[in-house]
Amino acid sequence: MVSPSQVYRSTRSSDNEVKSFEAAVIQGLASDGGLFIPPTIPQVSEDELFNKWSKLSFQELAYEIMKLYISESEIPEKDLKDLINRSYSTFRSNDVTPLVKNTTGSSNNLHVLELFHGPTYAFKDVALQFVGNLFEYFLQRTNKDLPENERKQLTVVGATSGDTGSAAIYGLRGKKDVSVFILYPTGRISPIQEEQMTTVADENVQTLSVKGTFDNCQDIVKAIFADKEFNSKHNVGAVNSINWARILAQITYYFYSYFQATNGKKNKVKFVVPSGNFGDILAGYFAKKMGLPVEKLVIATNENDILDRFLKSGTYERSDEVAATLSPAMDILISSNFERLLWFLAREYLASNDDLKAGEIVNDWFNQLKTEGKFQVSSTAIEGALKDFDSERVSNEETIETIKNIYQISENPKHYILDPHTAVGVCATQRIMAKDNDASTHYISLSTAHPAKFADAVNQALSSFPEYSFEKDVLPEELKKLSTLPKKLRFVEKADIELVKVAIEEELAKMKL
Numbered sequence: 103m104v105s106p107s108q109v110y111r112s113t114r115s116s117d118n119e120v121k122s123f124e125a126a127v128i129q130g131l132a133s134d135g136g137l138f139i140p141p142t143i144p145q146v147s148e149d150e151l152f153n154k155w156s157k158l159s160f161q162e163l164a165y166e167i168m169k170l171y172i173s174e175s176e177i178p179e180k181d182l183k184d185l186i187n188r189s190y191s192t193f194r195s196n197d198v199t200p201l202v203k204n205t206t207g208s209s210n211n212l213h214v215l216e217l218f219h220g221p222t223y224a225f226k227d228v229a230l231q232f233v234g235n236l237f238e239y240f241l242q243r244t245n246k247d248l249p250e251n252e253r254k255q256l257t258v259v260g261a262t263s264g265d266t267g268s269a270a271i272y273g274l275r276g277k278k279d280v281s282v283f284i285l286y287p288t289g290r291i292s293p294i295q296e297e298q299m300t301t302v303a304d305e306n307v308q309t310l311s312v313k314g315t316f317d318n319c320q321d322i323v324k325a326i327f328a329d330k331e332f333n334s335k336h337n338v339g340a341v342n343s344i345n346w347a348r349i350l351a352q353i354t355y356y357f358y359s360y361f362q363a364t365n366g367k368k369n370k371v372k373f374v375v376p377s378g379n380f381g382d383i384l385a386g387y388f389a390k391k392m393g394l395p396v397e398k399l400v401i402a403t404n405e406n407d408i409l410d411r412f413l414k415s416g417t418y419e420r421s422d423e424v425a426a427t428l429s430p431a432m433d434i435l436i437s438s439n440f441e442r443l444l445w446f447l448a449r450e451y452l453a454s455n456d457d458l459k460a461g462e463i464v465n466d467w468f469n470q471l472k473t474e475g476k477f478q479v480s481s482t483a484i485e486g487a488l489k490d491f492d493s494e495r496v497s498n499e500e501t502i503e504t505i506k507n508i509y510q511i512s513e514n515p516k517h518y519i520l521d522p523h524t525a526v527g528v529c530a531t532q533r534i535m536a537k538d539n540d541a542s543t544h545y546i547s548l549s550t551a552h553p554a555k556f557a558d559a560v561n562q563a564l565s566s567f568p569e570y571s572f573e574k575d576v577l578p579e580e581l582k583k584l585s586t587l588p589k590k591l592r593f594v595e596k597a598d599i600e601l602v603k604v605a606i607e608e609e610l611a612k613m614k615l
């Protein structure tokens with residue numbers, strides 16, 4: 103039997119069509135430009151949460167969550183468990199996403215959730231190790247009895263502001279019947295991030311360094327999905343968080359860290375999430391709506407603050423210029439996944455719980471965004487959003503100050519070093535803690551990347567401390583050798599979809615898949 107939380111519809115659709123999990127994952131983006139969502143969020147009782155789920159390992163928990171969204175008729179229990187176990191066997195921590203408890207001392211419930219123990223040292227690995235195996239699983243099944251020349255091949259096209267790219271490449275390198283093209287903005291990612299992507303020699307991988315911003319890259323990727331001819335010729339697949347499987351795989355760590363922070367008991371918990379494309383925090387929204395008793399999800403942004411502005415004003419407005427900040431992976435003007443939240447808000451507060459009407463409203467909003475550069479959401483919907491979310495904007499100066507401050511005051515461990523994205527989150531957490539002044543609440547601040555990936559910001563904050571050394575205290579051996587490896591990349595002179603399509607087709611022809 104397929105339950106209502108195991109089918110998917112587009113956020114912009116006003117008809118009854120739904121898709122299976124496999125179709126939603128392989129297609130990536132809906133043909134009307136919307137994102138796939140499960141219109142029904144499955145519910146987990148408190149009894150189940152605190153008497154069963156709180157005792158599970160990360161992998162067991164991932165299985166319990168995923169099976170609510172994936173019908174057994176699509177992925178049988180044994181296969182899903184195998185996919186999950188293989189995906190997390192590549193992590194350097196047994197806990198997969200360990201929680202550093204009481205980082206600033208035992209009288210402060212400030213916990214840092216380290217999400218960077220996967221192959222590329224970024225939170226994206228939690229989802230992309232799984233997504234890579236999932237693509238392979240579906241393709242192997244589709245191609246099982248087909249002759250070589252009829253096999254379905256997937257051309258993955260993704261945009262990155264630094265971290266998704268390498269995590270997608272490491273999730274998909276060497277996989278049969280898949281090629282991967284990653285677009286990134288030239289000069290706007292850190293040297294280590296660039297090395298991680300461009301030193302992967304596997305034939306099915308190609309990076310494209312595009313003269314422009316991350317938003318230009320993301321717009322090109324979405325336009326490629328909308329290009330019917332190109333898409334049907336090449337079966338374009340998505341690794342960005344527009345792909346529902348990315349969000350699904352991230353839900354696990356909200357449950358897992360909640361239980362770690364509270365020792366498996368119900369307690370007041372707030373999550374603080376450094377946000378850009380809104381994929382990470384959206385997974386927290388799903389966890390909350392499934393029944394995890396979370397007080398608030400706090401959106402922490404850098405100076406590119408469309409999300410913070412929206413929650414404060416109700417206007418979703420694209421600004422003209424992206425600011426280059428010290429947390430570059432969050433230098434994003436338009437947050438793709440915000441559309442998924444807007445659909446749930448539209449349905450609950452403006453469409454009397456009617457799925458089709460919600461699709462119509464979201465479609466109108468995004469048409470307005472395209473033509474007028476903004477849209478306004480009613481105060482009822484914003485008040486609804488504020489029941490679940492709070493937001494804070496953090497400047498570059500505050501980011502540096504927070505790295506410094508935590509290095510000085512941390513007790514568990516001493517001299518704890520944050521990456522600048524995590525620092526945006528920790529700065530927001532400290533602000534919220536000061537406002538709340540409530541020692542009984544637990545604050546889980548998501549650490550989205552390893553500090554080694556952002557040497558400039560970390561050194562700027564810490565190089566005045568005589569005992570500090572980036573090489574010794576921060577840089578893992580594995581990343582040291584990247585600079586010595588040969589690089590494979592292709593420049594695209596202008597952020598132009600036609601130039602990108604030509605580059606993809608030329609490189610595809612060279613790959614013997």
Ligand SMILES: Cc1ncc(COP(=O)(O)O)c(C=O)c1O
Pocket residue numbers: 224264265266343376377378379380381382383431432523524550551
């Ligand atoms: C290190 C880091 N932190 C935070 C974010 C923001 O996450 P999201 O885009 O899911 O909001 C990103 C990129 O997405 C990232 O790479």
Ligand SMILES: N[C@@H](CCOP(=O)(O)O)C(=O)O
Pocket residue numbers: 261262263264265266267341342343344378379381431432438
């Ligand atoms: N910060 C991201 C931007 C892409 O976001 P995604 O989560 O939608 O893939 C990155 O590091 O590339």
